[in-house]
Amino acid sequence: MKPTVYLLAAAVAPTLALAGAGEDFDRGYELAGTKGCLECHALSYRYIGPSFRALAETYRLDPDYRRRLPYIIRGGSAGHWGERFVMWPQPQLTDQEMKLLVDWILSQ
Numbered sequence: 001m002k003p004t005v006y007l008l009a010a011a012v013a014p015t016l017a018l019a020g021a022g023e024d025f026d027r028g029y030e031l032a033g034t035k036g037c038l039e040c041h042a043l044s045y046r047y048i049g050p051s052f053r054a055l056a057e058t059y060r061l062d063p064d065y066r067r068r069l070p071y072i073i074r075g076g077s078a079g080h081w082g083e084r085f086v087m088w089p090q091p092q093l094t095d096q097e098m099k100l101l102v103d104w105i106l107s108q
């Protein structure tokens with residue numbers, strides 16, 4: 001596939017519904033990118049916000065958080081991680097995107 005075609009495909013596939021099984025990591029990562037999460041969060045090191053791995057380690061053992069994180073992410077967060085920054089509300093995700101993203105974060 002030509003690089004330009006590939007880039008175009010990546011740009012017009014934000015719903016990612018057509019991605020096949022086994023591409024879960026890529027789908028989550030790409031969604032985190034298009035929704036702006038990666039501007040403040042990295043996978044494995046602390047950036048402006050905590051790393052997705054640190055979030056997973058903290059929250060994955062508590063089943064309640066799978067349900068709560070969408071509200072936390074939508075509403076924003078401050079003071080939980082001792083960061084100098086706050087996370088402002090992130091209302092830009094549909095329910096489906098949010099579920100995918102939360103599952104993805106917790107699987108890191």
Ligand code: HEC
Binds near residue numbers: 036048
């Ligand atoms: C402007 C920077 C910024 C953006 C954009 C951002 N975050 Fe955050 N995020 C932060 C900071 C800073 C914290 C730590 C806040 C705190 O100390 O409670 C955080 C915390 C979190 C937490 C943990 C919340 C808690 O209370 O423990 C989750 C989950 C999270 N972010 C997910 C996301 C997702 C998903 C996105 C994309 C939709 C996103 N963030 C976008 C900066 C950001």
